[in-house]
Amino acid sequence: METGPGKSRVTIREVAERAGVGTMTVSRVVNRSGYVHRDTRERVEAAVAALGYLPNQHARGLRSRRSGTIALIVTDITNPFFTTIARGVEDTVSAAGQMVLLGNTDEVEEEECRYMKMLVQKGVDGVIFVPARRGEAALELARSNGVPVVVLDRRSDAPDVDVVRCDSWGGAFELGRLLCHNGHRRFTVLAGPTGISTSDDRVEGFSRAVEEFSPGARVSVRHGRFSVRDGSELMGQALEEANPPTAVFAVNNFLAIGALTAARERQVRVPGDVALVGFDDLPAQLVTFPFLTVSAQPAYAMGVEAGTRLLRRIEDPSLPCEKIILPTQMVVRESSGGWLGSTPSPS
Amino acid sequence: METGPGKSRVTIREVAERAGVGTMTVSRVVNRSGYVHRDTRERVEAAVAALGYLPNQHARGLRSRRSGTIALIVTDITNPFFTTIARGVEDTVSAAGQMVLLGNTDEVEEEECRYMKMLVQKGVDGVIFVPARRGEAALELARSNGVPVVVLDRRSDAPDVDVVRCDSWGGAFELGRLLCHNGHRRFTVLAGPTGISTSDDRVEGFSRAVEEFSPGARVSVRHGRFSVRDGSELMGQALEEANPPTAVFAVNNFLAIGALTAARERQVRVPGDVALVGFDDLPAQLVTFPFLTVSAQPAYAMGVEAGTRLLRRIEDPSLPCEKIILPTQMVVRESSGGWLGSTPSPS
């Protein structure tokens, strides 16, 4: 257990010497591979414990091409949706003895590539990756270097990656239906950047629901980044229109919070003056006043699923790739309001 | 840029061959070390680009004992306080070309050691560590293997580590003073597990303020884990006392949210029936209704500071260790209520 005031690390050779065996025998004991006599194993284990021997992963990885590390590349760990995913991933792979490298791309493709290059160099066993758009360059880097990838949260038609995401289209459709059934006819969607599948799918699903349940109703879409600031900005613009919307759909949690802020600043009541629905619930831990009606994604489960898939693929790279689509769950709270009654504000 | 349908990685030898030079020359070009003729460098760079060469970090690390990786071991990344810290750390070290390994200990010492062993094996260049209690075993592992450590958020008297934390005592003192000045005389503190410095310091600082500004007033302390559930549980118990507190201090954000939940369930109004203050603000991004009066810690700055310290120490291990204590900032909102007036409920 002791190693003195240690400078350089204990090597397998020192353990072998102390146990009076060859290095291969120590290796076999440590890796539980091959035959080792019971007495020998005990001597080796004693030496390992006495010296506090920890195998050097650099040397190991050089031979075995395994690092015991996977990576999780998200757009912003600060978003509780990704935080919860991260916890799901970490819990899952940690149980299998792997550790997690973290990266934030802020939806910037150059960052995606920068990270992917570092990951290839580090020889990670796999990557869980939230691409901004199609993530082509980064995915190509992974593919050409034989690194297994699970694409998370976003759509991907790349043939050689697993995908774990939620039914954004369906969740948005449900929200649209709810608002239509409540009698709304003028909608604004606060969307993310075009080209990001989650945003695009949600805009589409919502629009489709409106076409179906309030034919001819107006849906105006405003694009921004996934941030509170942009949510607030876009909501402000919408509210200042000549004919403002009676219902707003924010495609992302930050946009929803921004929208709420903007409404409050203008003394516009939610849901009294305008109904508001969002996507991605905040973890119950963080919410002092549950208020927003949302389509909630099972973030933790997504992390677990992605982690499990990746571990399986690392185990057996020949497995066929799958595209997993998990369902969302609508949680109706105050912000969506109720039935508008027979007198919706004049259109 | 192309590597065919790539299976095994491109090595320095292949680059050398293609450029018609020795491997050392390639190494020198890649590492910008030593002398290389301008023409040679260009040939090598062309070969590197053509083959998509990425140096193998395992081999590099084996020679140079550098991994280009640091670790961040927190108790729970799901806590937005730590999430924000993580983002600060990642932004900082990422700019220096390092990546971050993440671990959650859930305040369990065995997990601390399990992670630390893996980190030593991986040869990380340094660790930013939030110990549950004193973290002795894990710190000893790091020390004996020559891994630089920055202890984050918690107190540590270990001589050979940097410490970056906030003035928990002072922040709690401020909150206590505020409540005393508002006329409160019966206090309950919802604390974390004993032995965790943040909790202990906050209990002490708060108690000290009460002693000073409301001599003889009652402060009862209830201990639990840092969770919404326990916050709710403890708050429930406090509210059901014969002589319930008029003011409650939750030493942590989760405990505060739990307390709020418990109050609401019992139709106890905050701050009408009981004042509530907490520690750790939630990021503005996440808060739909700013309500809780708190002592806020500069989480992002703490992450940046810890990252910077660690990078500096990696650069020059001989630097003396420092203990950095950042100030907290009290943010007064609704939940703490106002002056109780001349008729505090009879004690």
Added chain:
DNA sequence: ATTGGATGTGATCACGTTATCACCTTATCA
């Protein structure tokens, strides 16, 4: 007695990189 499989062990080398040393060439100076 002989074969053959299961058990048990160590020497040797390769994994991909960089530190070191050795060796060139050319320029500069006394």
Added chain:
DNA sequence: TGATAAGGTGATAACGTGATCACATCCAAT
């Protein structure tokens, strides 16, 4: 003229492991 320094390059040897091979020993079945 020779000496010295600076620029430029490659062969070689580690770094710490684990795969492979070679070689023991033992026991059971022929």
